[in-house]
Amino acid sequence: xxxxxxxxxxxxxxxxxxxxxxxxxxxxxxxxxxxxxxxxxxxxxxxxxxxxxxxxxxxxxxxxxxxxxxxxxxxxxxxxxxxxxxxxxxxxxxxxxxxxxxxxxxxxxxxxxxxxxxxxxxxxxxxxxxxxxxxxxxxxxxxxxxxxxxxxxxxxxxxxxxxxxxxxxxxxxxxxxxxxxxxxxxxxx
Numbered sequence: 001x002x003x004x005x006x007x008x009x010x011x012x013x014x015x016x017x018x019x020x021x022x023x024x025x026x027x028x029x030x031x032x033x034x035x036x037x038x039x040x041x042x043x044x045x046x047x048x049x050x051x052x053x054x055x056x057x058x059x060x061x062x063x064x065x066x067x068x069x070x071x072x073x074x075x076x077x078x079x080x081x082x083x084x085x086x087x088x089x090x091x092x093x094x095x096x097x098x099x100x101x102x103x104x105x106x107x108x109x110x111x112x113x114x115x116x117x118x119x120x121x122x123x124x125x126x127x128x129x130x131x132x133x134x135x136x137x138x139x140x141x142x143x144x145x146x147x148x149x150x151x152x153x154x155x156x157x158x159x160x161x162x163x164x165x166x167x168x169x170x171x172x173x174x175x176x177x178x179x180x181x182x183x184x185x186x187x188x189x
Contacts (some may be wrong), residue, residue: 064122
């Protein structure tokens with residue numbers, strides 16, 4: 001049995017209403033259906049339980065010319081250690097980069113880390129999707145690794161200097177290898 005609908009008034013700026021109506025038309029639904037979908041999605045995000053295991057997909061679009069931003073993002077990912085499962089780095093334009101970071105851990109910690117990255121100066125757009133209860137399979141490690149648990153695949157062994165970080169905009173850009181480190185310096189809860 002469906003719940004009965006409740007009618008209520010909403011005050012919204014005219015330009016925002018035009019954009020909302022355009023989106024509803026594009027999706028082939030009514031304004032009410034679109035608002036219900038948006039409300040459900042936001043409520044689901046707000047209801048992620050605290051302290052449960054989960055995975056998160058963090059998406060960032062940022063201006064890599066902002067002083068030390070690329071290095072700060074990379075360093076934070078290194079501090080997270082094996083909790084960063086993968087990272088994808090794409091150059092969108094001369095100024096903008098897209099970074100997608102897949103992390104695992106406790107939901108509240110994932111949110112805290114994502115919020116720190118999203119709040120960094122130079123981040124233009126982004127968001128995080130946390131999926132509670134989704135546990136990634138355990139990582140496998142090579143025995144007797146001579147640098148702790150750090151995976152050096154795709155890295156220059158000369159001290160992990162990310163200063164250049166592939167930002168020669170005259171060249172063809174691939175993806176930067178995932179950034180991972182052995183021990184987490186971000187406090188666990």
